[in-house]
Amino acid sequence: MNAIILAIGDELISGQHVDTNSAYLSDRLATVGIRALAHWTIGDELSAIEDAFKRAAAAAELVISTGGLGPTGDDLTRQGLSDAMQRPLALDADGLAMMEAFFADRGWTVSEANRVQAMLPEGSQALANIHGTAPGILAKLGEATVVCMPGVPHEMKAMFEQHVLSRFGSQSGAIVRRALKTFGMAESEVGVRLADLMTARGDTRVGTIVKAGVITINMQTRADSADQASRVLDDIAADVRRRLGVAVFGEDDATLGSVVGELLKPARQTLATVESCTGGLIGKMLTDTPGASDYYVGGVIAYSNRVKEDMLDVPAELLREFGAVSQKVAQAMAEGCRKLFASNWAISTTGIAGPTGGTEEKPVGLVHFALAGPSGTSTTYQHIAGTREIVRIRAARVALNMLRLALLDAQ
Amino acid sequence: MNAIILAIGDELISGQHVDTNSAYLSDRLATVGIRALAHWTIGDELSAIEDAFKRAAAAAELVISTGGLGPTGDDLTRQGLSDAMQRPLALDADGLAMMEAFFADRGWTVSEANRVQAMLPEGSQALANIHGTAPGILAKLGEATVVCMPGVPHEMKAMFEQHVLSRFGSQSGAIVRRALKTFGMAESEVGVRLADLMTARGDTRVGTIVKAGVITINMQTRADSADQASRVLDDIAADVRRRLGVAVFGEDDATLGSVVGELLKPARQTLATVESCTGGLIGKMLTDTPGASDYYVGGVIAYSNRVKEDMLDVPAELLREFGAVSQKVAQAMAEGCRKLFASNWAISTTGIAGPTGGTEEKPVGLVHFALAGPSGTSTTYQHIAGTREIVRIRAARVALNMLRLALLDAQ
Numbered sequence: 001m002n003a004i005i006l007a008i009g010d011e012l013i014s015g016q017h018v019d020t021n022s023a024y025l026s027d028r029l030a031t032v033g034i035r036a037l038a039h040w041t042i043g044d045e046l047s048a049i050e051d052a053f054k055r056a057a058a059a060a061e062l063v064i065s066t067g068g069l070g071p072t073g074d075d076l077t078r079q080g081l082s083d084a085m086q087r088p089l090a091l092d093a094d095g096l097a098m099m100e101a102f103f104a105d106r107g108w109t110v111s112e113a114n115r116v117q118a119m120l121p122e123g124s125q126a127l128a129n130i131h132g133t134a135p136g137i138l139a140k141l142g143e144a145t146v147v148c149m150p151g152v153p154h155e156m157k158a159m160f161e162q163h164v165l166s167r168f169g170s171q172s173g174a175i176v177r178r179a180l181k182t183f184g185m186a187e188s189e190v191g192v193r194l195a196d197l198m199t200a201r202g203d204t205r206v207g208t209i210v211k212a213g214v215i216t217i218n219m220q221t222r223a224d225s226a227d228q229a230s231r232v233l234d235d236i237a238a239d240v241r242r243r244l245g246v247a248v249f250g251e252d253d254a255t256l257g258s259v260v261g262e263l264l265k266p267a268r269q270t271l272a273t274v275e276s277c278t279g280g281l282i283g284k285m286l287t288d289t290p291g292a293s294d295y296y297v298g299g300v301i302a303y304s305n306r307v308k309e310d311m312l313d314v315p316a317e318l319l320r321e322f323g324a325v326s327q328k329v330a331q332a333m334a335e336g337c338r339k340l341f342a343s344n345w346a347i348s349t350t351g352i353a354g355p356t357g358g359t360e361e362k363p364v365g366l367v368h369f370a371l372a373g374p375s376g377t378s379t380t381y382q383h384i385a386g387t388r389e390i391v392r393i394r395a396a397r398v399a400l401n402m403l404r405l406a407l408l409d410a411q
Numbered sequence: 412m413n414a415i416i417l418a419i420g421d422e423l424i425s426g427q428h429v430d431t432n433s434a435y436l437s438d439r440l441a442t443v444g445i446r447a448l449a450h451w452t453i454g455d456e457l458s459a460i461e462d463a464f465k466r467a468a469a470a471a472e473l474v475i476s477t478g479g480l481g482p483t484g485d486d487l488t489r490q491g492l493s494d495a496m497q498r499p500l501a502l503d504a505d506g507l508a509m510m511e512a513f514f515a516d517r518g519w520t521v522s523e524a525n526r527v528q529a530m531l532p533e534g535s536q537a538l539a540n541i542h543g544t545a546p547g548i549l550a551k552l553g554e555a556t557v558v559c560m561p562g563v564p565h566e567m568k569a570m571f572e573q574h575v576l577s578r579f580g581s582q583s584g585a586i587v588r589r590a591l592k593t594f595g596m597a598e599s600e601v602g603v604r605l606a607d608l609m610t611a612r613g614d615t616r617v618g619t620i621v622k623a624g625v626i627t628i629n630m631q632t633r634a635d636s637a638d639q640a641s642r643v644l645d646d647i648a649a650d651v652r653r654r655l656g657v658a659v660f661g662e663d664d665a666t667l668g669s670v671v672g673e674l675l676k677p678a679r680q681t682l683a684t685v686e687s688c689t690g691g692l693i694g695k696m697l698t699d700t701p702g703a704s705d706y707y708v709g710g711v712i713a714y715s716n717r718v719k720e721d722m723l724d725v726p727a728e729l730l731r732e733f734g735a736v737s738q739k740v741a742q743a744m745a746e747g748c749r750k751l752f753a754s755n756w757a758i759s760t761t762g763i764a765g766p767t768g769g770t771e772e773k774p775v776g777l778v779h780f781a782l783a784g785p786s787g788t789s790t791t792y793q794h795i796a797g798t799r800e801i802v803r804i805r806a807a808r809v810a811l812n813m814l815r816l817a818l819l820d821a822q
């Protein structure tokens with residue numbers, strides 16, 4: 001089975017917004033053996049939408065669109081599909097009921113403006129949206145199956161996973177993908193260690209992609225069944241892990257925050273954070289993981305020197321003599337934090353995130369880190385290249401990775 | 412003038428990699444008045460590439476492709492264009508000279524494998540690539556102008572800016588864009604208030620896009636000059652602001668974090684945060700803005716009840732009687748935080764981010780907020796729909812918006 005994926009919206013075709021939905025859908029369709037032939041992006045233009053549905057339905061067995069299902073005047077997907085199908089829009093009882101249930105859960109009622117979202121082409125079927133007001137649409141156009149979903153990614157993903165993917169099952173073999181994530185090894189070194197795997201061009205492919213210090217090793221293979229493909233990937237993943245060692249911190253959706261939690265939890269140990277330049281980002285990364293309260297006690301965002309002194313007992317002399325961005329202050333912050341929260345571990349960051357504020361001695365991107373733990377405090381520093389955003393993300397990851405390596409050592 | 416943009420590559424159509432080149436090109440073409448009609452993404456398949464070039468050249472005046480110019484067997488853009496043009500590939504002297512210069516700069520010589528990159532369809536012209544080996548291609552296909560560029564974004568961007576954009580100059584006027592950002596008004600309400608602007612389909616377009624509660628009003632217009640277009644947008648922006656009132660918090664790159672800073676700074680007032688369910692995200696959002704230390708003192712991530720009691724003096728009875736997720740506790744947290752940091756303002760969040768941990772009385776997505784300020788403390792709560800990530804982002808924004816509205820009131 002093959003598919004064409006449409007992304008509909010002026011904000012996409014104008015370049016104001018990057019479409020990530022189509023890549024997500026291609027990736028997920030592959031897991032049940034459905035191959036994407038093309039992604040088409042078009043604007044909020046009725047004739048263009050009608051034309052795209054018609055041409056896609058003539059060229060592919062499955063047509064999936066995202067976007068244009070909102071309640072406003074520039075949401076034209078319903079009308080475009082209706083025109084392509086030559087079936088008028090009519091108020092869909094199921095769609096309306098879904099919206100009413102969504103609104104009732106929140107103590108609201110469906111407004112006149114929202115009712116238009118339950119107007120579907122006659123003969124089509126509404127798909128429930130658990131995260132938003134717009135129902136999706138399932139319809140036939142000629143021989144093709146058409147699915148229309150909202151453009152908001154988390155609404156689309158929930159709808160796709162619950163109501164769309166299961167309809168198609170696994171029909172033509174399976175492509176299985178897996179990712180290993182690494183931190184702390186240079187990309188060129190990863191490239192050298194995996195060179196032979198990365199140049200192979202058969203059913204099994206290995207590639208890397210880098211983002212703010214995390215190098216993800218993408219592996220994929222195609223086989224008659226998902227089980228068979230998974231077994232092939234098991235072997236490759238084991239091989240990659242052997243080659244890259246402790247740099248590999250997890251698979252697929254693992255983050256440094258979640259992995260640190262998986263190490264702390266069984267050890268019944270707790271963590272606190274004190275952040276200057278990262279400004280809460282480490283806390284945010286740790287609490288991205290549900291259940292983080294089992295090991296993450298809390299933290300201080302010590303953005304001003306006064307907070308460093310008053311709350312964390314960083315001696316004023318250290319701040320005067322070495323400056324806030326220094327090994328000594330990072331160490332005092334971590335130790336003060338560990339005491340304040342009575343936690344087993346505490347991590348600190350203090351640095352110059354930029355874009356201004358750097359000096360010759362302490363340039364933008366310089367970040368000092370400390371980790372206070374049961375057997376003392378260790379410190380490190382890095383010069384991080386990049387924008388303010390990159391410096392902060394990478395600094396947060398360096399701090400979490402420092403803790404990860406210490407926890408592995410302590411095992 | 413109008414354009415169709417092609418993105419070519421198996422990694423794109425398979426969903427392993429998100430195409431950002433097409434959005435970049437749309438955005439940049441608009442600055443010289445060229446409107447993108449569609450983006451098409453296809454895989455490394457010769458017939459699909461040939462077909463896409465033919466259909467695009469029939470539908471648009473300008474066709475721009477990215478990807479498929481590398482030296483390996485899966486780089487098929489040159490051959491695909493050659494087939495579409497019905498002109499054979501031939502070694503291009505200019506293209507070869509460009510590659511030789513690129514390699515010579517690095518002390519290398521052009522390998523046999525690389526020479527294929529200088530094979531261009533007869534009658535086309537090579538475009539220099541300062542960051543990589545593959546020359547670009549400029550050709551005619553029927554009435555259309557075709558430009559092929561590499562897929563690596565920084566190679567593509569340099570080539571486009573230096574050798575492509577200037578060719579088209581500003582021949583059909585300029586398209587200018589602006590965005591207004593709103594928070595706190597339902598999308599359907601925004602749609603009703605802007606209905607006539609959003610359904611207009613002339614040179615001026617108004618559309619909306621929603622992301623975790625922020626509704627962005629995208630406005631664009633086309634005029635003979637950028638100045639003229641800017642004046643038209645001034646009027647539209649003023650009109651939109653009148654219609655949406657205080658829901659509009661800023662333009663273009665403004666965030667709730669940066670806007671709150673712009674209000675605090677001239678008033679010489681300071682802010683502290685105390686976060687439970689948002690876990691540092693509000694601090695992160697505030698410190699995304701360079702110079703936030705002028706008004707943001709710091710915060711506490713109060714992820715455990717003990718931290719709420721010990722550091723913020725939240726009475727244990729409140730926690731017992733009402734639970735951590737309650738109006739009373741949110742209020743005590745904000746007041747304790749304001750005192751602890753001796754700041755003018757303090758904002759607090761406490762809620763159930765999910766995906767588990769909800770009860771009938773306190774479902775996932777329930778978040779309580781408090782704002783302690785010079786003239787007392789106000790509280791509010793929301794039921795936020797969505798994933799853990801969305802609940803947290805939106806909660807952080809609700810808290811910042813609460814402060815923004817109080818600061819506007821206090822002006």
